Amino acid sequence: MKAISVLGSTGSIGTQTLEIAQEFPERFRVVALSAGRNLPLLVEQISQHSPEVVALADDSLLPELQDRLNALPTDRQPDTLPQLVGGANGLNVAAAWDTADLVVTGIVGCAGLLPTLAAVRAGKDLALANKETLIAAGPVVLPELKKSGSRLLPADSEHSAIFQCLQGTPWAENASLSTGVPTPGLRRIQLTASGGAFRDWEAADLEKATVADATSHPNWSMGRKITVDSASLMNKGLEVIEAHYLFGLDYDHIEIVIHPQSIIHSMVELADSSVLAQLGWPDMKLPILYCLSWPERLETPWRRLNLTEVGQLSFRSPDPAKYPCMELAYAAGRAGGTMPAVLNAANEEAVAQFLQERIHFLDIPDLIDATCERHKSDRMDHPQLDDVLAVDQWARDVVREQVERGTRRIPMAAMAA
Template structure:
C-alpha cells in the first residue's frame, strides 16, 4: 500500500484523490491531510481516512476543528486521533510527513509553494497538480529536485498526457523531469485547450461576461479560479511555462491548440515527425490515478472511451485577440527569472477581484499586462526563494493599486 499525503484535501484535486483512495483501499492509504476553511468536509475526510496528521492553514480554526471531531458520531470517528497542526509550519510538516511516500499537491496558487518545497526537501515523490510550483519558482525548484532526488509526476491532464506518451520510449525517465534538460527525440508539444466558457462567444461579446458565465465550464468540473483561467486561456499559458520546465523545450516548440471535445489531452511530436496523443474522457481522476499508481496502470470499472459516441474530433488555432492572456504568459516565460512569478501572482489577484465582482472580465489581462510592464526593468534572472515570494507579494499589491483606476468601468458591465 502506498502512503499518500494530500495537500488541499477539500479542493477539487484533493477530493478526487481521496475518492481514488476509497476506490482502491488496498493500494493507497492516506497519512496526511491539509486544508483551508472547509472544516465540515475536512472532518468527514478525517473520519473516513484516519490520517496520522492534519494541518490547517489558519491556526485560529484549530479549536473549531477539534470541536467538530469531538462531535462526530461514533461510527464516523477516525480509527485514530490525528495530530493537529496549523499555520505555514504545520502545512510544511504535513507535506514532509515521514511515513508519506507520495505527496499530492492540490493547494491552489502560490500558497502551495512552501509546502511543496518542504516535501521535495524531505525527498518525497510528488504528484504535481499545483502549476505555480514550477511557474513561479521553477529556477528555485529545479535545483531542489536535483539535490533531493524527488521524482515529480505531472497530475495536470495535459502534462500527464505528455508524460504518458513518452512512456515506452527510450528516453522515458522521471529523473529527467524538471531538470531543464531537453528530452531527447522530442521535437514539440501540442497542449490542447477546450476554449473555456467563452469558446463559442464572439470576442465583442466578452464585454458582457459575468462571473456566472466565466465559471460555467462546458467540459470539466474544476474550481472557480481555474475555470476562469480556462475562460481567459491563462490556464494554457501557465501550462506552456510548466511544460518548458518539465520537458526542457523552448517556447517556440510548445503550441496551444483549441480542441472543443477535450478528448485528446495533449500530443507530442517526435524527431521523426510521428505524433503521439493520449485520449480519454475529460475526467481528472485518470491523470491523478496514473500519478498514484505509476509505473503501474490499475484496472478500473470506469466508462470506456467510445470514439463512435464522440463522433468527431476538431481542432483550431486560438484567437489571439480573444485570448490576450495567452500572449502574456508566453512573454513572461520568455523573459524568465522573476517575470513568471509576477505574471502568475498578478493573474491570481486579478481573477480574485473578478470573482468578487470588483473588476470586469476584460480587466484581467489589462491588469496583468500593466503589472508585468512595471516589473520589466526589475526582473531578476536567477531568483532565490525570498525573491520569488517578494515579487509575488509586490505583484498582488500592484494589481490592487492598478484596479482602482478600472473601478468606474463596472458601471458599464
C-alpha cells in the same frame, strides 16, 4: 501499499484523490491531510481515512476541529485521532510527513509553493497539481529537485498526457523527471484547450462578458478562479510555462490548440514526425490515478472511451485577439527569471478583482500587462525563494493599486444595477 499525503484535501484534486484511495484500499493509504476552512468535509475525510496528521492553514480553527472530532459517534471515530497542526508550518509538517511516500499537491495558487518545497526537501515524490510551483518558482524548485532526488509526476490532465505519451521513449529510460533539461527525441508539444466559456464568442462580444458568463465552463466543473483562467486562456498559457520546466522544451515548440471535445488531453511530436496522443473522457481521476500508481497501471471499472459515441474530434488555432493572456504568458516565459512569478501573481489578483466585480473581464490582461511592464527593469534571472515571494506580493499590490486609482471598464453587472 503506497502512503500518500494530500495537500488541499477538501478541494477538487484532494477529494478525487481520496475517492481513488477508497477505491483501491489495498494499494493506497492516507497518512496526512491538509485543508483550509471546510471542517465538516475534513472531519468526514478523517473519519474515513484515519490519517496520522492533519494540518489546517488557519490554526485558529484547530480547537473547533478537535471538538468536531471528539463529538463524532463511536462508529465514525477514526482508528486513532490524528496529530493536529496549523498555520504555514503545519502545512509544511503534513507535506514532509515521515511515513508519506507521495505528496499530492492540490493547494491552489502560490499558497501551495512553500509546502511543496517542504516535500521536495524531505525527498518526497510529488503528484503535482499545483502548477504555480513551477511557474512562479521554477528556477528555485528545479535545483531543489536535483539535490533531493524527488520526482515530480504531473497530475493535471495535459501534462499527464504528455508524460504518458513519453513512456517508452528514450526520455523515460534516461532522463529524470522535471530536471528542466531537453527531453530526448521530443520535437513539439501540443497542449489542447477546451476554449473555455467564451470559446464560441466573437472577440468583440467580450465587452458584454459578466462574471456569470466567465464562470460557466462548457466541459468541466471547476473552481471559479480556474474557470475564469480557462475563459481567458491564461490557464493554458501557464501550462506552457509549466511544460517548459517539466520537459525542457523551448517556447517555440510548445503550442496551444483549441479542441472543444476535450477528448485528446495533449499531443507530442517526436523526432521522426510521429505524433502521440493520450485520449479519454474529461475526468481528472485518470491523471491523478496514474500519478499514484506510476509506473504501474491499475484496472478500473470506469467508463471506457467510445470514439463512435464522441463522433468527431475537431481542432483550431486560438485567436490572439480573443485570448491576449495567452501571448502575455509566452512573453513572460521567454523573459524567464522572476517574470513568470509576476505574471502568475498579477493574474491571481486580477481574477480575484474580477470575481468581486470590481473590474471587467477585459481588464484582466490589461492589468497583467501593465504589471509585467513595470517589472522589466527589476527582473532577476536567478531568483532565490525570498525573491520569488517578494515579487509575488509586489505584483499583487501593483494590481490592487491600479484598480484603486485607475478608471477601468465598468462591470456589466454594475451597469445593469
